[in-house]
Amino acid sequence: MQRASGLLPAAIRFQMNFNVRNSMAFNPISEIGEFGLIERLSAIAAPSLDNTPGVVVGIGDDCAVYRTGGPAVQVATTDLLVEHVHFDLLTTPMHHLGSKAISVNVSDICAMNALPEYALISIAVPGKMPVEMVEQLYAGMAHAASRYGFAIAGGDTSSSPSGLVISVTMTGQTAESRLTFRKGARPGEMICVTGTLGGSAAGLKLLMRERDLMLETLRNNEPYSKEMMAELQEYSRAIRCHLLPEARLDLVQFFHERGIVPTSMIDISDGLAADLRHICERSGVGAHIEESRIPVLSEARAIADELQDDALSWALSGGEDYELLFTLPKEQYDVISSNREISVIGEILPEEEGLLLTDIFGMTIDIGESAGGFDHFVP
Amino acid sequence: MQRASGLLPAAIRFQMNFNVRNSMAFNPISEIGEFGLIERLSAIAAPSLDNTPGVVVGIGDDCAVYRTGGPAVQVATTDLLVEHVHFDLLTTPMHHLGSKAISVNVSDICAMNALPEYALISIAVPGKMPVEMVEQLYAGMAHAASRYGFAIAGGDTSSSPSGLVISVTMTGQTAESRLTFRKGARPGEMICVTGTLGGSAAGLKLLMRERDLMLETLRNNEPYSKEMMAELQEYSRAIRCHLLPEARLDLVQFFHERGIVPTSMIDISDGLAADLRHICERSGVGAHIEESRIPVLSEARAIADELQDDALSWALSGGEDYELLFTLPKEQYDVISSNREISVIGEILPEEEGLLLTDIFGMTIDIGESAGGFDHFVP
Numbered sequence: 001m002q003r004a005s006g007l008l009p010a011a012i013r014f015q016m017n018f019n020v021r022n023s024m025a026f027n028p029i030s031e032i033g034e035f036g037l038i039e040r041l042s043a044i045a046a047p048s049l050d051n052t053p054g055v056v057v058g059i060g061d062d063c064a065v066y067r068t069g070g071p072a073v074q075v076a077t078t079d080l081l082v083e084h085v086h087f088d089l090l091t092t093p094m095h096h097l098g099s100k101a102i103s104v105n106v107s108d109i110c111a112m113n114a115l116p117e118y119a120l121i122s123i124a125v126p127g128k129m130p131v132e133m134v135e136q137l138y139a140g141m142a143h144a145a146s147r148y149g150f151a152i153a154g155g156d157t158s159s160s161p162s163g164l165v166i167s168v169t170m171t172g173q174t175a176e177s178r179l180t181f182r183k184g185a186r187p188g189e190m191i192c193v194t195g196t197l198g199g200s201a202a203g204l205k206l207l208m209r210e211r212d213l214m215l216e217t218l219r220n221n222e223p224y225s226k227e228m229m230a231e232l233q234e235y236s237r238a239i240r241c242h243l244l245p246e247a248r249l250d251l252v253q254f255f256h257e258r259g260i261v262p263t264s265m266i267d268i269s270d271g272l273a274a275d276l277r278h279i280c281e282r283s284g285v286g287a288h289i290e291e292s293r294i295p296v297l298s299e300a301r302a303i304a305d306e307l308q309d310d311a312l313s314w315a316l317s318g319g320e321d322y323e324l325l326f327t328l329p330k331e332q333y334d335v336i337s338s339n340r341e342i343s344v345i346g347e348i349l350p351e352e353e354g355l356l357l358t359d360i361f362g363m364t365i366d367i368g369e370s371a372g373g374f375d376h377f378v379p
Numbered sequence: 380m381q382r383a384s385g386l387l388p389a390a391i392r393f394q395m396n397f398n399v400r401n402s403m404a405f406n407p408i409s410e411i412g413e414f415g416l417i418e419r420l421s422a423i424a425a426p427s428l429d430n431t432p433g434v435v436v437g438i439g440d441d442c443a444v445y446r447t448g449g450p451a452v453q454v455a456t457t458d459l460l461v462e463h464v465h466f467d468l469l470t471t472p473m474h475h476l477g478s479k480a481i482s483v484n485v486s487d488i489c490a491m492n493a494l495p496e497y498a499l500i501s502i503a504v505p506g507k508m509p510v511e512m513v514e515q516l517y518a519g520m521a522h523a524a525s526r527y528g529f530a531i532a533g534g535d536t537s538s539s540p541s542g543l544v545i546s547v548t549m550t551g552q553t554a555e556s557r558l559t560f561r562k563g564a565r566p567g568e569m570i571c572v573t574g575t576l577g578g579s580a581a582g583l584k585l586l587m588r589e590r591d592l593m594l595e596t597l598r599n600n601e602p603y604s605k606e607m608m609a610e611l612q613e614y615s616r617a618i619r620c621h622l623l624p625e626a627r628l629d630l631v632q633f634f635h636e637r638g639i640v641p642t643s644m645i646d647i648s649d650g651l652a653a654d655l656r657h658i659c660e661r662s663g664v665g666a667h668i669e670e671s672r673i674p675v676l677s678e679a680r681a682i683a684d685e686l687q688d689d690a691l692s693w694a695l696s697g698g699e700d701y702e703l704l705f706t707l708p709k710e711q712y713d714v715i716s717s718n719r720e721i722s723v724i725g726e727i728l729p730e731e732e733g734l735l736l737t738d739i740f741g742m743t744i745d746i747g748e749s750a751g752g753f754d755h756f757v758p
Contacts, residue, residue, distance in 0.1 A: 026509030029538075037510065037536055044517040045500075045531040048524035052496050055530050064532035066497055068552065069449030076533065078548055080501035084540045117431050118445055120548055121424075122459035130405030131416065138423040145427035151434050152424040153443035154455065157416055159408075161463045162541040169457055169499055169548035173447065 060282075061181050062111035062266060063172070072173040077108035083163030091207040094133050096243040097166075098140025104269065105170040106148050106247035107322040111267040112181075113252055114174035116150040122167040124160035137166075148249055178261055182282035185264040185327040191287060191346040192262075192336065194248050194323045197272055198300035198311050199241030201318025205307055206235055207242065238299045245322040251341060252324075258335050262326035271317035273367050275325050277355055280368075283327075286353035289346030291360050316357075316367070439661075440561050441490035441645060442551070451552040456487035462542030470586040473512050475622040476545075477519025483648065484549040485527050485626035486701040490646040491560075492631055493553035495529040501546040503539035516545075527628055557640055561661035564643040564706040570666060570725040571641075571715065573627050573702045576651055577679035577690050578620030580697025584686055585614055586621065617678045624701040630720060631703075637714050641705035650696035652746050654704050656734055659747075662706075665732035668725030670739050695736075695746070 029037055042059045049055050056065035056073060063075035081087060081101055089097075102119070109116045121141060125134055145152050150170070210232065217223075232239065247267075255261070264283055266275045272294065280287050296315045304311035315321075327348055328336065336342045349356070355368035408416055421438045428434050435444035435452060442454035460466060460480055468476075481498070488495045500520060504513055524531050529549070589611065596602075611618065626646075634640070643662055645654045651673065659666050675694045683690035694700075706727055707715065715721045728735070734747035 026511050028507045029504060029510050029513065030506040032510055034536060034538075037504075037513065040510065040514060041517045041534075041536070044514060044521050045524075045534075048521050048529070048531045050530075051524060051528045052530045054496070055532055059531075059533050064497065064499060066530075066532060068447045068453060068496075069451060070447045072448060074447060074453075076497070076499055076548075076550070078499040078501050078533065078535050078546065080503050080535050080537055080544065080546050082503045082537060082539055082544065085503070085538055117433070117447075118443065118455070120443060120455055120457040122457050122546060124459050124461045124464070124544070125408060125416075127409040128407045131408050131411055131419065132405050134408065134416065135419060135423060138420045142423050142427050145424075145430060149430045150427070151429075151431045151445075152427045152438075153434055153445060154438050154457065155420075155424075156457050156459050157413060157420070158459055158461060159413075159464055160461055165459065165461065165503070165544050167457065167459050167501060167546035167548075169455075169546075171455070171550070 056176075056179075057181065062108040063114070065112065065179065071175070073176045073179060074171055074173055075109055075112045075114045076169065076171045077105055078167065078169040079105055079108075081166040081168075083165070088211070089164070091211050092243060094136035095140035095143075098137040099144045099244055101166050101168050102141050102144035102148070103245050103247045103322060105168045106144075106150075106249060107245075107267040107269070109170060109172035110247050110249055110252045110324060111265050112172070112174065113178050113255060113261065113265060114172040115249070115252065116148055116170055116172040118151050118153045119145065119168055119170045120154045121152060121169075122156040124158050124165040126162070126164065127159050129164070148247065178256070180262045180265040180326070182264055182266050182279050183284075185279055185283035185285050185348045186329075187285055187348050187350045189263055189327045189329050189348045190333065190344045191276070191289060191325070191327055191348060192342050192344050193268070193272065193295065193325050194251050194341050194343075195321070196295045196297040196300075197268065197315035197321050197323060198318055199238045199297035200245060200320040200322075201242075201314035202297065202300035202303040202311065203235070203238035203240070203242030204318075204320075205309065206232065206239060206303060209307070235299055235303055238297060238303055241297065242320065245320065247322055248324045254339060260328070260332065260335055262328055265324060265326035268321045268323045268325050269319055271315075271319040272325065273316040273355070273357075273370070274319070277368060279325065279327070280351070280355055283348075284351050286349035286351050286355060287346060288349050288353070288356040288358070288364075290358045293343060293345040295343045295345075317370075435555075435558075436560065441487040442493070444491065444558065450554070452555045452558060453550055453552055454488055454491045454493045455548065455550045456484055457546065457548040458484055458487075460545040460547075462544065467590070468543070470590050471622060473515035474519035474522075477516040478523045478623055480545050480547050481520050481523035481527070482624050482626045482701060484547045485523075485529075485628060486624075486646040486648070488549060488551035489626050489628055489631045489703060490644050491551070491553065492557045492634060492640065492644060493551040494628070494631065495527050495549055495551040497530050497532045498524065498547055498549045499533045500531060500548075501535040503537050503544040505541070505543065506538050508543070527626065557635070559641045559644040559705070561643055561645050561658050562663075564658055564662035564664050564727045565708075566664055566727050566729045568642055568706040568708050568727040569712065569723045570655070570668060570704070570706055570727060571721050571723050572647070572651065572674065572704050573630050573720050573722075574700070575674045575676040575679075576647065576694035576700050576702060577697055578617045578676035579624060579699040579701075580621075580693035581676065581679035581682040581690065582614070582617035582619070582621030583697075583699075584688065585611065585618060585682060588686070614678055614682055617676065617682055620676065621699065624699065626701055627703045633718060639707070639711065639714055641707055644703060644705040647700045647702045647704050648698055650694075650698040651704065652695040652734070652736075652749070653698070656747060658704065658706070659730070659734055662727075663730050665728035665730050665734060666725060667728050667732070667735040667737070667743075669737045672722060672724040674722045674724075
């Protein structure tokens with residue numbers, strides 16, 4: 001009771017200090033960045049892991065992992081998508097947004113070599129938003145649920161004073177012997193990636209250009225005609241990569257069928273370079289990859305030519321491709337070589353060698369320093 | 380691939396229609412309200428429940444319930460808290476906000492007669508917010524985690540263009556034989572409630588009055604002194620009810636120790652009347668409660684006198700008390716009578732009798748119609 005008395009002045013005083021941005025006392029998050037913030041918050045939350053005996057992995061991998069007494073271990077992940085930060089409703093149909101909000105979570109489950117089972121979905125929606133738009137969003141989610149084979153088991157709805165907010169939490173399961181983490185890669189092992197990279201960044205660039213063009217047309221009171229869109233038809237695959245990415249559950253099923261357990265795995269959400277660095281840091285290793293072996297989406301190359309941009313850098317640091325990046329001992333090459341969705345792009349090195357990229361001219365550079373990944377708080 | 384081509388014009392056309400609010404075609408959510416929206420979204424999500432065999436309960440109770448093959452069933456709940464909708468940072472210290480964000484989820488777990496195990500926590504934060512404030516928020520969460528005995532196993536952070544958004548998802552477990560739902564109440568059973576009611580609403584009213592007073596003082600450039608706060612000291616318990624509610628995990632432990640399994644249970648988040656109505660609707664029964672037996676917090680009565688308001692209506696429809704409302708066969712009265720935290724406030728009736736309240740003057744009215752509960756979308 002004593003603590004509650006006098007609560008209000010303290011709260012308001014603190015808040016006022018915040019409002020006048022008393023920079024002597026407080027540090028804005030943008031100064032330490034997203035990864036700095038996660039580190040500080042993890043340190044605060046870590047002691048709580050001792051409260052229950054079943055936690056296998058807490059903060060720091062693609063999913064949390066815990067035991068519930070059954071034959072399989074549970075994995076769980078959560079993603080918060082905020083309008084104007086993670087998506088732009090001007091270029092994102094609600095049905096696609098719903099599907100993507102699901103896919104990014106399934107992708108995290110896949111990165112643990114697990115299968116998705118249940119999702120809880122919360123949304124905060126501006127009250128003036130049409131019901132039909134929210135229904136489209138849920139239809140996209142329900143469609144994805146059928147495709148990936150999990151159940152939408154519950155959630156929460158509320159109003160939002162500004163933009164749309166979507167929170168998806170997903171649980172999955174896998175046999176403990178199949179679990180893969182970011183740690184576990186050893187020197188000499190193959191570095192493998194699924195599908196193609198750079199498509200999502202290429203699609204996003206196109207959508208941004210198109211949006212700007214359309215807004216300018218509208219500002220000038222000119223009619224916006226379908227003919228202006230014609231050129232996008234040939235780039236539908238890249239746009240699809242951005243708006244409707246697919247989690248690679250098919251590859252996880254392939255792993256399970258063939259008895260493959262990658263020594264480390266992550267999904268590519270930040271970009272090949274940053275996500276490879278996550279594996280290297282957690283595993284205490286270095287890596288060497290070759291540009292010529294990186295499976296860049298051919299459409300992304302064509303779009304890069306048109307926009308005078310660089311498709312390789314989209315593959316390395318564009319992010320949001322949601323392909324799987326994993327490592328395997330070389331002896332297992334024969335097991336994966338038949339699968340055309342898997343490319344071997346390099347080799348794990350001892351830690352002191354760094355994170356190396358050899359380009360198509362044979363030049364080798366260390367990309368470890370620049371592979372920071374996307375930071376929400378650093379402009 | 381065909382579906383992706385032409386995506387953009389469709390997206391933008393849809394969005395433009397939305398922006399000009401073409402009311403011929405679209406219905407804003409505020410017209411159907413939160414419960415209407417939940418109903419429509421549940422219908423879209425429901426078919427996904429067939430994707431996995433283990434779902435016991437989907438949308439519509441305090442938690443989703445599913446089996447993972449272990450001896451206990453899993454329960455899971457999620458809550459999205461949005462600044463300016465669910466909390467006001469001007470009257471809410473971050474440490475308390477963190478604790479409350481946890482307690483409301485633990486309360487949902489308790490309402491299933493289950494124990495909390497793991498939480499995933501996501502936040503979206505304005506980049507200019509001081510790191511120290513976010514650390515306070517997490518310290519409040521971690522403190523609550525120790526108190527309730529669960530682990531913070533993971534989460535997500537991102538920036539927010541406007542206010543703070545907090546998403547908490549929590550899982551818990553209980554033996555399947557102990558599970559309690561909203562459905563299950565039968566005519567003749569006792570209606571029981573834990574602790575006291577009305578405190579949270581009373582505390583909120585005080586805080587709002589104090590905030591307005593402070594803002595006016597500041598607008599007039601007058602100094603805000605501690606003396607102005609003095610009167611709040613005597614109401615610290617009500618303020619604490621609002622800022623630092625406690626989930627009734629102690630009662631769940633009492634149930635487990637005594638082998639009590641309520642026939643139905645819900646936590647009081649919307650207010651006694653609305654939450655009793657939820658039990659009645661799900662169970663297909665009516666109810667009769669007596670004003671004289673409703674445990675209204677005595678401080679709430681004093682505050683109501685001071686503010687010329689009505690403490691009973693705070694108990695009935697103020698909400699956010701996070702006490703447990705449950706039903707039990709009369710034969711079990713002896714098992715609960717020793718626990719002073721439990722009050723018997725009435726009796727379950729056949730459905731056709733309605734939801735009745737007898738006031739202290741002996742007058743009986745049907746409160747079913749007015750027991751709507753809080754709707755985020757209806758002003």
